[in-house]
Amino acid sequence: MGSIQTPFTKDQLIPQEERLEIQRSKKELLIGIPKENQQYEKRICLTPDAVAAITAHGHRILFEKGAGSESNFTDQQYLDAGAELTADKSKVFSCPTILKVAPPSTEEIDLIKPQTVLISALQLKTRNKSYFEKLAAKKVTALAFEFIQDEHGHHVATTALSEISGVASVLIAAELLTSGANRTGQLFGNITGVPPIEVVVMGAGVVGEFAIRTAIGLGANVKVFDNSIANLRRVKDNISQSLYTSTLQPKYLSKALRRCDVVIAALSGQNRAPVVVSQTMVENMKAGAVIIDISIDMGGCFETSELTTHEKPTFVKYGVTHYCVPNLPSRYSRTASISLSNIFTSYLLNIADDGGIEHSIRMDKGLKNGIYLYHGIVTNKSVGEWYDLPCSDVNLLIF
Numbered sequence: 590m591g592s593i594q595t596p597f598t599k600d601q602l603i604p605q606e607e608r609l610e611i612q613r614s615k616k617e618l619l620i621g622i623p624k625e626n627q628q629y630e631k632r633i634c635l636t637p638d639a640v641a642a643i644t645a646h647g648h649r650i651l652f653e654k655g656a657g658s659e660s661n662f663t664d665q666q667y668l669d670a671g672a673e674l675t676a677d678k679s680k681v682f683s684c685p686t687i688l689k690v691a692p693p694s695t696e697e698i699d700l701i702k703p704q705t706v707l708i709s710a711l712q713l714k715t716r717n718k719s720y721f722e723k724l725a726a727k728k729v730t731a732l733a734f735e736f737i738q739d740e741h742g743h744h745v746a747t748t749a750l751s752e753i754s755g756v757a758s759v760l761i762a763a764e765l766l767t768s769g770a771n772r773t774g775q776l777f778g779n780i781t782g783v784p785p786i787e788v789v790v791m792g793a794g795v796v797g798e799f800a801i802r803t804a805i806g807l808g809a810n811v812k813v814f815d816n817s818i819a820n821l822r823r824v825k826d827n828i829s830q831s832l833y834t835s836t837l838q839p840k841y842l843s844k845a846l847r848r849c850d851v852v853i854a855a856l857s858g859q860n861r862a863p864v865v866v867s868q869t870m871v872e873n874m875k876a877g878a879v880i881i882d883i884s885i886d887m888g889g890c891f892e893t894s895e896l897t898t899h900e901k902p903t904f905v906k907y908g909v910t911h912y913c914v915p916n917l918p919s920r921y922s923r924t925a926s927i928s929l930s931n932i933f934t935s936y937l938l939n940i941a942d943d944g945g946i947e948h949s950i951r952m953d954k955g956l957k958n959g960i961y962l963y964h965g966i967v968t969n970k971s972v973g974e975w976y977d978l979p980c981s982d983v984n985l986l987i988f
Contacts (some may be wrong), residue, residue: 614901618648618937621684624656627691629899631659631922634688637666639930643937644671648846653681660926688933693714698723707948708730711961718976721967730878730946736969736971738955749928753918755799758881759807761912762804762851763877771905773877775850779808789845791837792855793820796883800853801828812845837865838947847873853881861888868892870939876908885913922962951987
């Protein structure tokens, strides 16, 4: 009887030891939370409740004194929650993980230690090339929280802050219609026998949807304009009531603007917001009407828009009040801080449970999408193209 032919060698047929995946060990995090130094940034990434939840899992948080004061959180609250407080900014920036809202300034980058993990906003269009070069020189791994996605592909932090911007825009407009100089003395509200406020919302994204919800809730008549039929259909379905919708056709938009009391702009573009309202359209609006240009962060949607500040938020042009303040959620810093904190708490605990950021970005595609620097190498295509920097795919860098 002949021998059986086999493609395996004799050694390969000998029983082998089973190889199991090595269990990832939980990593203890040391997180530094510095005080924000941007003039109009009042938010904080973690509330005292979030700090208590994180320290209860055995992690340490080094907190700069006064960092939560602009959001009405006291140092004592953070101390009671388990944070370690210091007045030394350099100590905070020496932590292996740094968590902040605004991108670090040049002076703050100098304080960051090599191989640090930085989690903050990026605000891509406000950066410069040297910002990325300085971080790269320190081999920093940096995540932009506006790029982080959930399992459905939604940008979690951006969506949360957009909800705040949408609601806030209507509340601010209501305030600007009250009695006073160049104000009409009108009230948002469905008052019996009184014609309702007419509101135009340009943009049917998250900001627009929450502006529409709030305006309708206050009894206003709302007209919605957007060039995305899918967005208009989604808003109509979500609002669950009859709603005037239109594409951004000048004829219909001009007619709506002439009659409205408030117009809220929440349109975005690839490099800047599209300018869809001309100076002539503004000139033809009612005296005392209010413009809330939320898109001012990306250049603004009105030809008459000019950047304003939280200290001096409005100006009047052609009899129309313009409100063009960027970073609108910072006006409601406590609410915005709680919203951001809810997001960061779960991500930080997951990163620790996964054994650190290296393992976590392998497991979580949405978190990996937030990486724009990996050990000093630019991994975000938009950053590379915008600032003419060499860019690598993060999937080729993680092992």
